[in-house]
Amino acid sequence: MRTIIALMLLAAWPITARAGQPTATEAVFRQFGLLGDWAIDCKRPAAADNPHVSDTVLSPGVVTERHDLGADNVVNRYSVLSAEPLSQTQVALQVLFQPGGPNEQRQRLILVVRDGTRRTVFNQAVDGPVEVKDGVSVKYGLPTPLLRKCE
Numbered sequence: 610m611r612t613i614i615a616l617m618l619l620a621a622w623p624i625t626a627r628a629g630q631p632t633a634t635e636a637v638f639r640q641f642g643l644l645g646d647w648a649i650d651c652k653r654p655a656a657a658d659n660p661h662v663s664d665t666v667l668s669p670g671v672v673t674e675r676h677d678l679g680a681d682n683v684v685n686r687y688s689v690l691s692a693e694p695l696s697q698t699q700v701a702l703q704v705l706f707q708p709g710g711p712n713e714q715r716q717r718l719i720l721v722v723r724d725g726t727r728r729t730v731f732n733q734a735v736d737g738p739v740e741v742k743d744g745v746s747v748k749y750g751l752p753t754p755l756l757r758k759c760e
Contacts, residue, residue: 632670637692651759698723729753
């Protein structure tokens with residue numbers, strides 16, 4: 610009988626050991642220091658030329674990202690499905706853009722994160738054209754903004 614109880618406890622151990630632990634996605638966001646608020650100029654309000662990005666853990670393992678381009682624009686929301694380090698400064702994200710909405714879209718992003726800054730260097734919707742390549746918007750030919758971590 611003791612052997613059966615011991616085996617049951619041993620089998621349940623991995624489940625209870627993980628309870629309350631961050632998911633791999635959350636752990637990668639913490640590793641890269643991505644959680645929190647970002648902007649070109651944190652002291653200025655959100656605007657098209659000063660996007661504000663917020664990365665938040667809503668509940669254990671659920672990471673969301675919010676892009677605010679100011680009062681005249683719709684807030685872009687992302688639900689992060691996975692995060693994978695590519696190097697010490699690059700992280701690949703699989704996200705749902707505008708999750709649950711009529712424009713929901715699965716995308717792949719690559720960010721460069723270093724020295725308290727972040728920049729999107731790649732963005733492509735699944736089965737869609739590349740939107741950002743090498744840190745430049747393909748459509749507009751402009752570099753993506755370099756965002757700084759807000760205190």
